[in-house]
Amino acid sequence: MNSIVNPVFRAMDLSLLHSASLLVPAVRREEWLREWRAEFWHVTDARIESSAFCWQAQREVAAFCLGSFADAQCMRRLAHDEQRKTVSMHSSATQCLLWLALLFVLCATLACLFPGVRAEYDTVLHPVRPNLIVIAATDLNDKQVPAVSYTEFQNWRSSYQRYFDGLGFYRTDTQTVALSATRSGKFTVALASTNMMALLGLPVRAANEAADTNRSLPQVVLSYEMWTRSFGSDPHVSGRTIQVGEQIARIAGVLPCSSWKPPTNPDLWILVPGAQLATANQDTSGFVVAHLTKLGQDAMDTERISIMVRGEVEPWFCGIAINGNAAGPWRIYLFALFLAALALPAVTSLSMSESSFSSHRPSWKQNMARWLFLGAKLALVACIAYFASLDIAYWRIGGYSEIAELTQLAANFLLCLFGFRWALMDQRQRCPVCLRRVTHPARVGLASQTFLGWNGTEMICVGGHTLLHVPSLPTSWFGAQRWLYLDTSWEFLFADLTL
Numbered sequence: 001m002n003s004i005v006n007p008v009f010r011a012m013d014l015s016l017l018h019s020a021s022l023l024v025p026a027v028r029r030e031e032w033l034r035e036w037r038a039e040f041w042h043v044t045d046a047r048i049e050s051s052a053f054c055w056q057a058q059r060e061v062a063a064f065c066l067g068s069f070a071d072a073q074c075m076r077r078l079a080h081d082e083q084r085k086t087v088s089m090h091s092s093a094t095q096c097l098l099w100l101a102l103l104f105v106l107c108a109t110l111a112c113l114f115p116g117v118r119a120e121y122d123t124v125l126h127p128v129r130p131n132l133i134v135i136a137a138t139d140l141n142d143k144q145v146p147a148v149s150y151t152e153f154q155n156w157r158s159s160y161q162r163y164f165d166g167l168g169f170y171r172t173d174t175q176t177v178a179l180s181a182t183r184s185g186k187f188t189v190a191l192a193s194t195n196m197m198a199l200l201g202l203p204v205r206a207a208n209e210a211a212d213t214n215r216s217l218p219q220v221v222l223s224y225e226m227w228t229r230s231f232g233s234d235p236h237v238s239g240r241t242i243q244v245g246e247q248i249a250r251i252a253g254v255l256p257c258s259s260w261k262p263p264t265n266p267d268l269w270i271l272v273p274g275a276q277l278a279t280a281n282q283d284t285s286g287f288v289v290a291h292l293t294k295l296g297q298d299a300m301d302t303e304r305i306s307i308m309v310r311g312e313v314e315p316w317f318c319g320i321a322i323n324g325n326a327a328g329p330w331r332i333y334l335f336a337l338f339l340a341a342l343a344l345p346a347v348t349s350l351s352m353s354e355s356s357f358s359s360h361r362p363s364w365k366q367n368m369a370r371w372l373f374l375g376a377k378l379a380l381v382a383c384i385a386y387f388a389s390l391d392i393a394y395w396r397i398g399g400y401s402e403i404a405e406l407t408q409l410a411a412n413f414l415l416c417l418f419g420f421r422w423a424l425m426d427q428r429q430r431c432p433v434c435l436r437r438v439t440h441p442a443r444v445g446l447a448s449q450t451f452l453g454w455n456g457t458e459m460i461c462v463g464g465h466t467l468l469h470v471p472s473l474p475t476s477w478f479g480a481q482r483w484l485y486l487d488t489s490w491e492f493l494f495a496d497l498t499l
Contacts, residue, residue: 009058013040016065023072025079032075036068093373093435096426100380107387115228116394116404117329119257122224123400124328126256129201131297132322135288135307136263144263146171146285147317150277153288163296168192168199169277171286172264178243179230187226189244190266194273197221197255199289204253219252219271220244226267227254228398244270257399260322263287290319332405333386336412340420343413348421351428351480362433362485370432377423385415432483433465445472 017040021033043064111117137147153169161167170192178184197204204221220242222231231237240251249270292300299305300321307317344350362370389411393404429437438459445455456471467484 009061010044013044013061013065016062017068020065020068020072023069024075028075028079032072036071040065093430097373097376097380100377100384104380104384104387107384107391110395111387111390114391114394115233116397116399116401117390119224119228119399120329120390120394120404122257123259124330126202126258128258128260128322129199129291131292132200133290133292133300133305133319134263134322135290135317135319138318144287144318144320146263146287148288149285153286154274156288161293163293163299164290165293166195166199166291168196168289169286170196170266170269170289171284172266173284175245177245177268180242183230184243185230187267188264190262190264190269191277192269192271193277194271196269196271196289199291202255202258204255217241218244218247218249220249221252221269221271222254223265223267223269224255224257225399244268259400289322327405329386329390329408332409333389333412336389336409337382337385337416339413340416343417344420347417348424349480350424366433370427370430370435373430373435374423374427377426378420381419381423382416385412385419388415428481429459429468431461431463431466433485434461434463436462438462438466438468 014037017033017036021029021036024032040061043061134144135148136144138144148169150169150171153167156164157167170190172188172190174186175189176184177187177189222237227233227237238251238253241248242251243249252271255269300319303321303323305319307319389408392411393408394401397404426437431438438461440460442458443456444458454469454471455473456469459468459470461467464486466486468481469484470481
């Protein structure tokens with residue numbers, strides 16, 4: 001009977017040990033199981049006799065086997081802590097690039113979501129027509145004020161002009177605009193000639209053809225700011241009818257965002273024929289937009305010029321050039337990148353460290369991988385700086401803004417400068433062989449012996465490839481940090497490390 005029962009309990013105890021071994025990490029499982037089986041043999045040999053059966057002895061052996069689960073859990077926890085510590089302290093080149101790529105995707109996604117960034121690109125894609133001027137008068141604060149009546153404008157347009165080949169007229173007023181049955185408000189409305197949009201060269205974005213072909217109602221063109229503020233950037237706003245003052249008008253489209261803000265900056269434009277402009281309060285003065293001929297361009301050598309009208313009386317007007325060309329985010333970025341590249345040598349050393357003379361140098365493939373890794377870091381940092389500066393400049397701005405452009409320039413410069421500085425400093429701390437950061441700094445030497453012996457910090461690669469010597473005080477014989485390549489005799493110290 002005993003010869004049958006004892007093997008059964010032995011099989012059960014061994015099954016407990018094998019079950020516990022599944023909790024141990026695979027790299028150490030075989031050695032762990034071999035040690036526990038050896039201990040199990042000693043316990044069973046001392047406690048259990050082959051010719052007798054004892055419940056007390058079997059309970060003690062079973063308790064010993066159950067204790068293997070606690071030991072397996074401890075081994076698993078230690079292996080997990082060691083792995084987490086290794087990953088956090090000795091990050092690889094792949095992990096570094098993945099983190100940078102993740103940050104780049106995040107910044108680019110945010111830039112695509114902000115309306116201010118889209119508006120900034122709109123100003124570059126749709127600039128105002130060149131060689132345009134606004135004819136008006138100026139007050140004591142050097143602001144443009146309406147000074148041309150529609151009668152004078154008609155006389156100009158009907159007479160021969162040497163300096164202008166296109167003229168447009170508009171005047172502004174504050175009126176109540178009913179956007180819907182429940183929403184209305186005060187807006188600046190511009191009553192303009194029908195050729196005004198073509199004269200400015202700004203395309204009107206219409207979402208349906210009915211709004212463009214139906215001319216039974218006055219046509220209204222919304223400014224970009226009013227479209228985003230009052231209509232929530234609705235792409236299907238064209239074709240709707242709104243009430244402007246006492247008349248019903250149909251929305252024909254939306255103007256693109258522009259860097260040029262016309263005098264009084266109308267919220268919406270009503271395009272009406274000349275006959276309606278002539279009958280609507282002719283005494284009210286307005287602004288004239290004129291396109292210069294080649295002769296007019298030669299005569300206007302500055303951004304501001306005085307204009308005298310020949311006639312019974314000779315009033316003087318002021319012509320101010322329209323500058324509708326925005327620098328754009330890409331040009332601003334390139335300029336900031338150029339400034340950062342010029343300033344980089346002033347904030348960090350461009351040297352990639354010296355190397356000691358040794359036969360155990362990295363191969364040409366490892367050297368190429370090192371430089372490719374540096375180039376990838378610099379490229380990702382540059383891309384992150386571009387989109388992050390747009391996020392910083394336009395996260396609270398819905399349209400074009402000169403202040404936002406200055407903010408983008410400053411953010412671009414700082415992010416590129418300190419991003420490149422970090423990339424170079426990180427590269428100098430990475431082993432040229434495996435591209436992992438060196439760790440375990442140790443102080444060597446005394447500060448009082450700087451000129452007699454070496455004094456500085458030593459750091460070692462966790463893979464046993466190199467030692468990095470960083471001097472505390474650069475001298476003529478040890479001015480920059482140096483790499484010492486270790487030979488194969490050091491490998492036994494790092495046999496347990498997995499790179």
